[in-house]
Amino acid sequence: MSNHVTIADVANHLGVSKSTVSHALSGKRRISTEVRRQVMEAVEELGYRPNFAARIMNTRRTGLIGVLVESLKNPYTTALLEELDRELSRHSLRMVLGTTNNPEDGRELLVKFSDGMVDGILNNLPGLDEAEARRLADGVPVVTYLRHTESPLVIDFAAGTRTALAYLTELGHSDIAIVSLGSRAEPGKPDPCLTAYREWSRCPNDPSLIFRVPEGTTEAGFELAEALFASRATAVLAGNDAVSAGMIQWAIDRNIRIPERMSIVGFDNSSLAKMTFPPLTTLDLPIGKLAAHTVRVLLAAILPDELLPEPLTIVPELIVRKSTIPFQVCPLK
Amino acid sequence: MSNHVTIADVANHLGVSKSTVSHALSGKRRISTEVRRQVMEAVEELGYRPNFAARIMNTRRTGLIGVLVESLKNPYTTALLEELDRELSRHSLRMVLGTTNNPEDGRELLVKFSDGMVDGILNNLPGLDEAEARRLADGVPVVTYLRHTESPLVIDFAAGTRTALAYLTELGHSDIAIVSLGSRAEPGKPDPCLTAYREWSRCPNDPSLIFRVPEGTTEAGFELAEALFASRATAVLAGNDAVSAGMIQWAIDRNIRIPERMSIVGFDNSSLAKMTFPPLTTLDLPIGKLAAHTVRVLLAAILPDELLPEPLTIVPELIVRKSTIPFQVCPLK
DNA sequence: CTGAAAGCGCTTACAG
């Protein structure tokens, strides 16, 4: 940028036209080998670098993908971002980050992204549904993570929930609590984990074992723990790994033993799951597959010759670690 | 983007010139209130949105900052990114992410960023030093995190190391190991923690208590643990929290008790520090201050009227939790 | 207070 070498400088230097230089560089038409060699040499010598603004002005492609996320604090989110970045890199696409936990700011960011700055948008904001995101993006392709309807990516949360409930039941637990994540479902729609839980429960309308957190964070888990441990539950489906970690922290602070006092099942199988003590029994979400499918759906909307992938259903698998044990009649308090 | 409403459409619609519309929108010259009102109305009615490419072509500002990081796996890095994003947002700047653990790819990314795509670059790659980053950026302002020389941000690693060593010595430990992070110092320069350790040590040339990890990750800590626990050390300065967490995982897997068998001191005071069991004694790095200072140095290079902040020195403070205890003559194996 | 026109640095029909 410092020296301002333009394509005109290169052309003048060689006594050829700008089109020749442009075509030699892009390879979009045949150029005599000799001229091509000279152009390459002059480019090197003068330090010419095609200007971003001028290039995108013509091509209408910036190579940028806007990514909206709520926070970078959850290791699951950042692991997902890393996978998304890896997939996008393969197509020379880079991520522009928009971080906000405020839906209004999210909408504003989405609109800002859609002025031609990005070629596509990945919406990971729980508070922004697919239809609205699409409308605001005004023609820029948007894929809403886990909630896009074209070639949908379905995580069978209900099946995962049933697996975990069956496992805990087999361990002898009957008073099993659930933590419902507001962010798991589309705004306004019911949490599928909670629905599955209610179907399984003998008293689906008993609220005493149903808990909710506004965000799936460690802090939220920590906050919730007091109420949970005051309930009659001996086991809990904790919503996700971060929430589980918060509960474990709370218990450790009070010398309450996990899993003796409470069996905890996480969700995500994030890096956190192996860091807590005890390490978490959790439901695995194969993040690489999720990221790859999401990016492929986005690419299909951006690149003309990219095909829409097959719809994908993921059934979360239970990974048993040490945060769950058989029901004990007289739990160690 | 879908409807292609340009400034010319708005101008024609009202029968005024493009300059009038442009100026009404930017406020860069006086416009009669009536015309201004009409412009705003027409913009709304036609759904006009200034085009990104055309705007940056003229202003030479994209509002984008390139951020180079090694990985998103370390919670310390992502916490830093979140803070940086927050600071940048205040100035309507957004981050373009470049993630790579390969120095060669990092150089390539830096060069790509510098074609006018970004207004500035934040280099967090341990393998890319300030001088080279500046040279490759070809005039685009670069700030190399923790290693920029203008208005430097110095973390007094030596003081932090001495604090931790003094604390462990007071607890009665004498065989204290250290894990040196290659990524802590400029490439080719000595790790300041290791230097401070050697100055403190009675046998600075005894290599049996000095360990090295290529990356500051949980995995690296896990790998290293076997050798560490085979040494005569009863305490360790573990490099950072992630490495500490890896060691604790390794110990938990083998029913080796921490801190009874080994006192562990982390570095960073990241969110990990409270998640491990036992929670980590660690050296705190005030991430908000670090991010704010870094962004201010970058802004001073980008914005003409922004002043260079005062140089800043941070002395890491010891946060005592439960991963350290007094030396025991007969450690529980 | 407003308009006509040049210019940003490329790409890409169009013409040869």
Add this chain to the structure above:
DNA sequence: CTGAAAGCGCTTACAG
């Protein structure tokens, strides 16, 4: 195989 020119959609001197 190559060149002259139009055009992308804005901003900003320049002129009135």
